[in-house]
Amino acid sequence: MSPRDHRNSTESGAPSEECSIHQVSDWLAAGEPIQLVDVREEYELVEGILPGAIHIPLASIPGSAQEEIDPERLTVVYCQHGIRSLQATRYLRSQGWEKITSMSGGFADWLEASLSLESSSETENRAEDWDATRNERYLSQLRLPELGLVGQQKLLQSRVLIVGVGGLGCPVATYLAAAGVGELTIVDDDSVSLSNLPRQVLFKTADIGSSKVSLAASTLREMNPDVKVIEHGERLDEKNATELISGMNVVVDTCDNFETRFTVSDAATKLGIPVVHGAVHKFEGLVTVFDPANDAPCLRCLHPIPPSNEDCGSCAEVGVLGVLPGLVGLYQSLEVLKILTGIGAPLHGELLTIDTLSSDQRRIKLQPLEGCYCRK
Missing domain, CATH: 3.40.50.720 (NAD(P)-binding Rossmann-like Domain)
Incomplete structure (x- = not known):
């Protein structure tokens, strides 16, 4: 299913509120002009990001979305498990954004399915000495x-x-x-x-x-x-x-x-x-x-x-x-x-x-x- 098909799957012509990891993977493989937005916190990027994604932490969405995201392109928002990305999607829709959807299951499901990833240039230098077990130990901080x-x-x-x-x-x-x-x-x-x-x-x-x-x-x-x-x-x-x-x-x-x-x-x-x-x-x-x-x-x-x-x-x-x-x-x-x-x-x-x-x-x-x- 192309992004156009996905958009036409609702009566309003807007994309569904959520899409699957496999839909996103297919769009990327087909070279569709979608934009990916990662709303996780910086420490979560150590495991990688989706190809071509931009990073905007959830708390920064209200102040950064207008400058960072093209409202004319279909935008797929994702987080670790699909909860924060759904919050971001609903917020942006309430602000008038139409071409936006949340990736259900998030990065965790993407990783489990062994789909393609790339390193985040934003954190790769800091991640060199970062033990992944620290993500769990210091999670609350x-x-x-x-x-x-x-x-x-x-x-x-x-x-x-x-x-x-x-x-x-x-x-x-x-x-x-x-x-x-x-x-x-x-x-x-x-x-x-x-x-x-x-x-x-x-x-x-x-x-x-x-x-x-x-x-x-x-x-x-x-x-x-x-x-x-x-x-x-x-x-x-x-x-x-x-x-x-x-x-x-x-x-x-x-x-x-x-x-x-x-x-x-x-x-x-x-x-x-x-x-x-x-x-x-x-x-x-x-x-x-x-x-x-x-x-x-x-x-x-x-x-x-x-x-x-x-x-x-x-x-x-x-x-x-x-x-x-x-x-x-x-x-x-x-x-x-x-x-x-x-x-x-x-x-x-x-x-x-x-x-x-x-x-x-x-x-x-x-x-x-x-x-x-x-x-x-």
Whole structure:
């Protein structure tokens, strides 16, 4: 059946809403002047595209169709399984397009039938190092137009330092590894104790007395083989801070003491690397991004006079609701992902406070402190 026959198969003279993969194959073999439009996301193109197809992701159809698609030629729209292409076809028909049809069964049926394909020049360079199994592992992230293949590849190429593998560090490490951050360096000189277990969810009772860094690294590697995990079973201090922080894209401050927090902030400020800061106290938590290189304050802007250890007790001394570090750690993970991929608005110059008893959240503006260390 030619495209003309296909168009005449309805009373209106317009093509049927759907056509089969074999009809499309026959039209291509006969050299019929049809145009093919692939509405899949970029990561899905790794397996190839139909011969001569142009790529317009579904979300871009409203803005791009007028310029990219010739309304006078029969257009066949396809996706992976024929669902999104049908949505696109119905949308375009509602906008007055007549010569348009959706390929039922989509690319999956085309592939199963071993019909002809060609590589997508748009993605072939990016696909060289792309393992097809990643399509399934990161599917929920790849389907986000704001993230997609480009964003996922940014994550896989990123390096993040996590300072402390305690109540905050455990959820941060877990979710960054799961998200596919390519290299995680974890630093902590502590071992697991029984009192850690209500809030440090990477560890179990049998782990008491063992190194937190070693245990966490082993779990993260098993969780996601894509992630390179580097262990440092030592405390970050003024002697090693610059070496540990150099070359990182982001540093995550999940420390349990202000001495280390200031060391992290000072070294990262010198190197121009953002620090995602999180802290918890009893039922309250806070998150912010220290990044003087992008006109955001540093820790010393927030605390010009460093608090003493007596003023800021640890979780074991003051107490903390076990779920709170998990909640704050998730927010820290989110800020890291936003910074690495360029999506959303990170908390530069803003302090997010969380009160778990009232479920209140507030955003407080922070300004760099005039004369601060980070402004010199």
